[in-house]
Amino acid sequence: MITKNLNPSQLEAVLHNNGPLIVFAGAGTGKTKVIVHRIARLLFFDTVPYFILAVTFTNKAAAEIKMRVTNLVPEVKQNVWISTFHSFCTYFLRTEYQKINLNQNFLIYNSYDQKNVIKECLFELNIDENKFKPSTVADKINHAKNNLKTSHVMTIEAKNIGDIFSTTISDIYGLYQKKLSRANALDFGDLVMYTVFMLQEYPMLLEYYQEKYKYVIVDEYQDTNYAQYILIKLISERYKNICVVGDDDQSIYSWRGANISNILNFKNDYPKSKIIKLKQNYRSTPKILSTAYRVIRNNNSRIDKQLWTKNSDDGSVEILKSKNENDEASKIIDFILLNIRHAKYNFSDFAVFYRTNAQSRSFEDAFKRSKVPYIIIGAQKFYDHAEIRDIIAYLKFIHNPKDDIIFKKIVNTPKRGIGKMSIKMLEKIAIDKDISLLEAIPFINNLNKKDVVTSLNFFSQFIKTLLELKDSVCIKEITEKIVAYLGYLKEFKTENTFESQRKIENIKELISAIVDFEKYSSSKLLADYLTHVALMNDTDFIDESNGKVTLMTLHLAKGLEFNSVFICGLEEGLFPIKESILNPEALEEERRLMYVGMTRAKKYLYLCWSAERTIYGKTKRNIPSRFIIESELKNEDSSQYEVGTLVLHPTFGKGKITERIGTGDDLKLIILFENKQEKKILVKIARLKLL
DNA sequence: TAGCCCGGCGTTTTT
């Protein structure tokens, strides 16, 4: 039955009928289970499937909910709308595009495209890239859109403030929007912002969607930004059957617009709302939970909820001190090997978390050297590889050959002698005749640079061929033509390095991903494939972590769990990171990040810090992170009893540690004493001294 | 036009 195997709070959330509901779901308390069962319960009590809208942040989460709902209620899977915010908005805009000046086939620009557009804006507006870094400008524009601020509004605001920075940003924003609309493209921020604007502007439309989605469910509500918050508010305004699930203690994305007050103020937004807190944890030991609680309780902006568990209190929580980052890495590897040898653990039971990607290097070196299998998550994503990006850019251009931004990106890729000057000339022609850059190519003939003209004509011919094939041939075949044209496979084969080998594999993977798309997607249109790439680009590490130690940043760890977790670099200035230390709000977010990391552990949790660390070539001495202090662990510092260390035992005398077994209070050492006798010693009772 | 060298810079990342 749908209500089977639920604890009382979970059951209450699942059975709650109409009206606003907020579920504070602590780490490991069965959040997804509640969402899935709630959807199933609505369906079971005769709610029409297409009345339900469930939104999440990642495709992974959406896919999991969908899968589990399908398992519970197989017959209705297609009709409940479960997707990310961005997928939902894309669907909305492609359906309702006529109301605003939008072309249904709009392309979604990713952050690379976005930066290219911004660079062009800077160039045209004669703004120094060093004073206005494209990434900063992108942040500002995204931030504005997350807060539903158009360039127009921003311009007015900037005039009121009157400083150069704001006016410049608003100028760039204005030109940027013009360029996007000329290219028939929307960025991620536009998707949500335009959806909200349309719903606000057209009451009939709003009413239609309010009637369509009588039940709204939002996952990870603590991560919503203002635009998303308004979107949800609008749609659920009529029936107020809004159910939000989240954990304020796990809000770690304020720097990309998430607003923790959305979850903290829910009860003010919806005065009659039901509040349920899920506090029974099914993941960790009491030790881990109480340690994590001692840390998180230092935050002020939170709603108090102390997790508890019926799990047995085995395992341990320990502090691990190292000399430097290499020592840190090798100590951790020693621990892992020791545990693998003495317990029935697999490498994939272990995870190493760090605050910054730069820290992964020393681990990578050490893991390679020790031959312990490992995987670094998030280092480079599939669609970030240059060769893949190039191919996708060609596909985007085939989709819209009028897109001058993409044109400039691919016209000289691979290098074929078309430089800045030639492009400038093309641009002049294009502006004169009010045509696209591609259309301008035939007019460049009267030039004396023969090579450039030949190259351009060859390029243009190739694009024409593809455009003619576009409607008769599948995406896979077009892609293969592009790959052949780029000459990548040959080039990489001749290079024949480890890296080029990988590139060939990437291209093959892309082709097979396209084959998959054409096989399983309801649409076979290039436009829909490009949407798919823009929105669902997580060719995830799905089962690649099997049999390997997982290394990743703390941000990426949210939602996952491991038997043993090492949180590394717990030093003031690194974690919490130096930029956050003087800002109380940022510091609280660092603490939440720490909390997220700690609550990933099922049995063993190691808090690691290093007295010395070399970052960017500079070596600095460190003091332990305040989070270690706040954890109030007795620093029994068992890590001082390393293999190879010399110790003095009150009865057996001098000896050398040859092996470590167990951890915490159970730590036993095998010691080879001077009389050649080997003994197993329980550290807790033996009064060992270091030599 | 392309390739090389030098200087600046460095938190986290999904859609």
Place this chain on the structure above:
DNA sequence: CGCCGGGCTA
């Protein structure tokens, strides 16, 4: 320490 981007040179 290593990457990226700008400017200079062949």
